[in-house]
Amino acid sequence: MTRDYSQFMPSTGTPTPTTPKRSALEILGWQPFFATQVDVDTLSATPPVRVTEVHKSGANVKGDGFDGLIPPSLDLAVGDWLLFDEALPTHSVLLERKSLFKRRAAGHAKHYQLIAANVDTVFVVTSCNADFNVARLERFIALAFESEVAPVIVLTKADLCEDTQPFIDEAQAISDRVPVIALNAKEGDVAGALSDWSAPGQTIAFLGTSGVGKSTLVNALFGQEKAATKGIREDDARGRHTTTARQLHFTENGLGVLDTPGMRELQLADAEAGIADLFSDVVELAAQCKFNDCAHETEPGCKVRAAIEAGTLDAARLERWRKLAAEERHNTATLAERRAQQKDFGKMIKTVTKAHKGRKGRR
Structure with missing residues (x-):
C-alpha cells in the first residue's frame, strides 16, 4: 500500500491556529530532526519505523500501520529510527541519532552496550532509603550530560521516609543543572509531577537500580500496568528485578516512555x-x-x-x-x-584471503 508521507516532512509554511490530530508516526516520536535526513520519495519507498525492543532474535519495530520484527544485523538501540526495507529488512537504514546512551558492557567484556537512543529527558530514579548513593547518581548524570539528554533526579518512596529533605539536599548538590523531585509513585500525581518534561512527541527514559520504582512510575503515567513491579528486600533496601528488557511504550497522546532493567554496574567510557x-x-x-x-x-x-x-x-x-x-x-x-585489535585482525583476514585466492588462480 502506498502512503503519503509529505505530512511528516518539516513544515515551511505558517503554522495553523488549530492543533491537528497527531499522526501515527508523531505518536511514535517522529520529529523534524529525523525528517530533515530524508525526502518524501525515500519515505514512500522505505517508510520509517521505530525500535521498541531489542532481543537476540532481532528488533521489534513499529511504524504507520506496521508492527513487526527485523532479524538481527544492525547494531540497534531501543528508540532508534530506521527506514524500513520490506524486501531486505536487514538492509534497513539507521537514521542519525539525536542522543545515545551507552556504557561499557558489564563484567570483563571489552565492548559497548547500547542502552537507548533518541531520548529527550532521562529520569534518574533512586529511593529515599539505604539505596540512595550520590556516587551512583553522579554516574547516571554524567552519562546523561555526555549523551546531551536533559536529566532529572526522581526520589521515590517518599512516603516511607520520615524526612525527605536530607535526600533532596544531597541530590541537589550534585549539579545546579539538574532538577530534583520527590514523590510517592503509588499514590501521588506522577503525571503532573513529570509534566514539565513529558510533552506529546517527546521520549523519556527511566534509569536506576532495581526496585527503586521505575516500573511503578511507568504504570502511573499510563494509568494501567505496563510493567511488572515488586517490593524491595527488607534486609538491605535493594530492589528485586522486575523489568528484564528495555521496552519503549507510547501513551495515547504520543509520549514515548522507556522502562529499563535495573543497572547494578554502570561503567563509563567515552564520557x-x-x-x-x-x-x-x-x-x-x-x-x-x-x-x-x-x-x-x-x-x-x-x-x-x-x-x-x-x-x-x-x-x-x-x-x-x-x-x-x-x-x-x-x-x-x-x-x-x-x-584496534579487531581492525588489525580484519585486515589480516583480508590479506590471507586475497593471498589464498591468488594461489588458487595460479594452479
Whole structure:
C-alpha cells in the first residue's frame, strides 16, 4: 500500500491556529530532526519505523500501520529510527541519532552496550532509603550530560521516609543543572509531577537500580500496568528485578516512555565531556592551579586544595571526580585498544584471503 508521507516532512509554511490530530508516526516520536535526513520519495519507498525492543532474535519495530520484527544485523538501540526495507529488512537504514546512551558492557567484556537512543529527558530514579548513593547518581548524570539528554533526579518512596529533605539536599548538590523531585509513585500525581518534561512527541527514559520504582512510575503515567513491579528486600533496601528488557511504550497522546532493567554496574567510557560538565566546579578550579599537571595534593598554588580548606569544595566530591575520571580514561583506552585489535585482525583476514585466492588462480 502506498502512503503519503509529505505530512511528516518539516513544515515551511505558517503554522495553523488549530492543533491537528497527531499522526501515527508523531505518536511514535517522529520529529523534524529525523525528517530533515530524508525526502518524501525515500519515505514512500522505505517508510520509517521505530525500535521498541531489542532481543537476540532481532528488533521489534513499529511504524504507520506496521508492527513487526527485523532479524538481527544492525547494531540497534531501543528508540532508534530506521527506514524500513520490506524486501531486505536487514538492509534497513539507521537514521542519525539525536542522543545515545551507552556504557561499557558489564563484567570483563571489552565492548559497548547500547542502552537507548533518541531520548529527550532521562529520569534518574533512586529511593529515599539505604539505596540512595550520590556516587551512583553522579554516574547516571554524567552519562546523561555526555549523551546531551536533559536529566532529572526522581526520589521515590517518599512516603516511607520520615524526612525527605536530607535526600533532596544531597541530590541537589550534585549539579545546579539538574532538577530534583520527590514523590510517592503509588499514590501521588506522577503525571503532573513529570509534566514539565513529558510533552506529546517527546521520549523519556527511566534509569536506576532495581526496585527503586521505575516500573511503578511507568504504570502511573499510563494509568494501567505496563510493567511488572515488586517490593524491595527488607534486609538491605535493594530492589528485586522486575523489568528484564528495555521496552519503549507510547501513551495515547504520543509520549514515548522507556522502562529499563535495573543497572547494578554502570561503567563509563567515552564520557570525558559528560564528567567535565558534571564536575564543572572542580574542573574550573583545577584550571586555575599554578601548575598544569597539579595533582591537587601538596603542590603550592593549588586552587582545588585551597577551596577544600576554605570549605567551598567537599573533599569527598574531589575524590569521586578523580575516581570517575580515572575509570573513564581506563575504559576508553581499553575499548579503543580492543577496536584496534579487531581492525588489525580484519585486515589480516583480508590479506590471507586475497593471498589464498591468488594461489588458487595460479594452479
